[in-house]
Amino acid sequence: MNSQLEKIIKKYDSDKFRLMDILIDIQAEFGFISKEATHDVAKELNMAVVDVEQTLTFYHFFTQKSTGKNTVYLNDSAVACMMGREEIKKAFEEAAGCKFGENSADGLIGLYNTACIGMNDQEPAAIINGKVFTKLTPAVAQQIVSGLKAGKNVQDLYHQELGDGKNAAAEVKSMVRNNIRRRGQVILNDFTPGVALKTKLSSMQPKDVIDEVKKSNIRGRGGAGFPTGLKWDFCSRSTGEKRYVLCNADEGEPGTFKDRVLLTERPEMLFEGMAIGGYAVGADQGILYLRYEYKYLETYLEKVLEDARKDNRLGKNIGGVNGFDFDIRIQFGAGAYVCGEETALIESGEGKRGEPRDKPPFPVEKGYLNMPTVINNVETFCAVVKIIENGGNWYKQMGTEESSGTKLLSISGDCAQPGVYEIEWGMTISQMLEMVGASNVQAVQVSGPSGQIIGPKDFDRKICYGDLATGGSMIVVDKTRDMLKDIVLNFMEFFIEESCGSCTTCRIVPKLMKDRLVKILNGKGVMKDIADLEDWAKILPVSRCGLGQTAANPIATSIKNFRELYEAKVQKDVDYDCGFDMNKAVQASCAFVDRVPNAH
Numbered sequence: 001m002n003s004q005l006e007k008i009i010k011k012y013d014s015d016k017f018r019l020m021d022i023l024i025d026i027q028a029e030f031g032f033i034s035k036e037a038t039h040d041v042a043k044e045l046n047m048a049v050v051d052v053e054q055t056l057t058f059y060h061f062f063t064q065k066s067t068g069k070n071t072v073y074l075n076d077s078a079v080a081c082m083m084g085r086e087e088i089k090k091a092f093e094e095a096a097g098c099k100f101g102e103n104s105a106d107g108l109i110g111l112y113n114t115a116c117i118g119m120n121d122q123e124p125a126a127i128i129n130g131k132v133f134t135k136l137t138p139a140v141a142q143q144i145v146s147g148l149k150a151g152k153n154v155q156d157l158y159h160q161e162l163g164d165g166k167n168a169a170a171e172v173k174s175m176v177r178n179n180i181r182r183r184g185q186v187i188l189n190d191f192t193p194g195v196a197l198k199t200k201l202s203s204m205q206p207k208d209v210i211d212e213v214k215k216s217n218i219r220g221r222g223g224a225g226f227p228t229g230l231k232w233d234f235c236s237r238s239t240g241e242k243r244y245v246l247c248n249a250d251e252g253e254p255g256t257f258k259d260r261v262l263l264t265e266r267p268e269m270l271f272e273g274m275a276i277g278g279y280a281v282g283a284d285q286g287i288l289y290l291r292y293e294y295k296y297l298e299t300y301l302e303k304v305l306e307d308a309r310k311d312n313r314l315g316k317n318i319g320g321v322n323g324f325d326f327d328i329r330i331q332f333g334a335g336a337y338v339c340g341e342e343t344a345l346i347e348s349g350e351g352k353r354g355e356p357r358d359k360p361p362f363p364v365e366k367g368y369l370n371m372p373t374v375i376n377n378v379e380t381f382c383a384v385v386k387i388i389e390n391g392g393n394w395y396k397q398m399g400t401e402e403s404s405g406t407k408l409l410s411i412s413g414d415c416a417q418p419g420v421y422e423i424e425w426g427m428t429i430s431q432m433l434e435m436v437g438a439s440n441v442q443a444v445q446v447s448g449p450s451g452q453i454i455g456p457k458d459f460d461r462k463i464c465y466g467d468l469a470t471g472g473s474m475i476v477v478d479k480t481r482d483m484l485k486d487i488v489l490n491f492m493e494f495f496i497e498e499s500c501g502s503c504t505t506c507r508i509v510p511k512l513m514k515d516r517l518v519k520i521l522n523g524k525g526v527m528k529d530i531a532d533l534e535d536w537a538k539i540l541p542v543s544r545c546g547l548g549q550t551a552a553n554p555i556a557t558s559i560k561n562f563r564e565l566y567e568a569k570v571q572k573d574v575d576y577d578c579g580f581d582m583n584k585a586v587q588a589s590c591a592f593v594d595r596v597p598n599a600h
Contacts, residue, residue, distance in 0.1 A: 019351030060335030068110025091138035095145035120412035171300035179419030215392030221379035223471030238372035253448035255473030273381030356545035399425035414478035448473035449491035491554035506548030524579035
């Protein structure tokens with residue numbers, strides 16, 4: 001076995017539950033994961049080869065062949081396409097001399113598509129050799145390829161100054177910008193690390209912490225909105241040899257980037273919130289599950305963790321509280337939207353495919369390594385710190401009766417000021433659009449592809465759990481866009497690509513719906529096609545997880561709120577059209593044999 005490979009495996013104590021880390025390190029070292037390496041890993045971890053392979057082949061960023069000495073991953077999200085991605089793609093292909101999905105003939109450049117990378121406020125964007133490039137232009141794309149071919153370091157090819165705040169720190173050195181447009185009273189307000197840990201917990205029992213979180217009425221900020229205090233209470237009462245606190249920083253919902261900003265500017269707050277959660281439920285270990293797209297923050301986050309240990313905000317007897325021991329490690333994903341679902345995240349964290357588990361049991365009963373586990377997202381843990389500092393009643397005074405506190409919104413698309421906004425729950429969509437400088441608005445995609453797309457008749461609705469609930473993504477679409485082609489089709493392709501394939505419904509129905517949408521867009525649709533789409537959408541809620549349950553939403557909600565767009569594209573005087581064009585279907589084969597289609 002290769003000595004470097006052996007060193008990587010030993011780094012993780014030959015622990016099969018650290019398979020994700022092992023594969024990530026192998027790929028970083030060798031550029032890809034060979035069959036030989038796969039077999040060696042299986043042998044050393046005492047696993048079947050097929051179990052290593054099924055993890056390896058599940059994730060977008062793992063590869064079994066070279067992706068080029070220099071690899072470009074260009075974001076293909078809807079907002080990237082709205083902002084000119086197609087021209088950037090063509091420029092990369094022309095400069096590299098290969099198509100996307102291929103390597104150049106000399107092996108120097110590999111061009112690959114990737115789903116949303118959390119940069120919707122500064123598109124078009126790409127990850128190139130692990131570094132993020134934002135606001136790309138065709139000219140910049142060509143310059144980047146020329147520089148890489150000349151052997152330049154990727155960081156020397158930045159076309160913009162380093163970003164604001166901690167983006168410019170020596171451990172990050174990124175051109176990414178925070179774009180914090182509005183600071184509220186909670187998360188983006190002033191913050192001093194350690195206040196809650198060192199001045200509050202010494203006089204509070206774990207139950208007191210849970211009661212204060214319950215009093216605040218805070219609900220999980222990831223989208224589902226389950227009461228945080230109740231979740232912590234359930235976990236604290238569950239039996240197990242050990243308990244865990246996991247932070248879901250997968251942030252894969254297209255249009256969402258608020259957690260990226262918190263990980264950059266508020267990591268101390270996040271880690272403090274996780275520690276408070278550990279104290280409340282009786283856990284001594286936390287895991288930050290971080291999406292691979294944010295790996296450029298790794299060195300910086302590890303330094304923040306080390307500084308917290310030195311300052312006794314992590315480690316032994318934290319804040320002088322005897323027996324309060326808690327530490328955190330970072331676990332990277334490798335590119336899979338479904339891992340944003342909590343049980344899929346756990347599976348991934350254990351080194352497996354990110355396939356959701358059946359529930360019950362719930363993670364608070366049997367989660368990571370089958371032990372009671374609390375899972376909350378970045379924003380939730382950050383908010384808890386201020387709740388413990390200032391009290392649950394203080395927090396409850398903000399927002400609405402059923403939606404207390406503030407909410408971070410990631411707003412992008414057709415607006416003058418895309419970025420992160422901390423608002424109080426209860427703001428209307430109209431107020432939001434005015435705040436971001438949006439005009440001539442056709443629609444707003446609320447909560448990303450898994451949410452709903454609404455039109456002007458709904459712009460007076462409120463952003464809150466009682467009306468328009470959201471995990472944070474808001475995409476503005478103006479009237480110049482072909483909504484069905486530019487937005488709905490893109491979202492359906494995203495769901496098809498990201499399905500884990502476990503449920504028949506999720507594996508098949510979105511593909512059928514996407515094909516029927518394409519038929520309508522090509523002018524072959526009939527009225528029955530619209531009815532079929534509505535009927536098929538009703539099948540998907542039986543899927544196991546949120547991805548499958550919401551995969552029809554782009555089509556279902558656009559039919560509900562913009563039926564006229566569909567009806568304008570279908571044939572009114574035709575009852576049946578299969579949408580099949582024989583001449584087009586045989587065109588390639590006829591060209592191969594040098595025969596003209598339909599010729600006799």
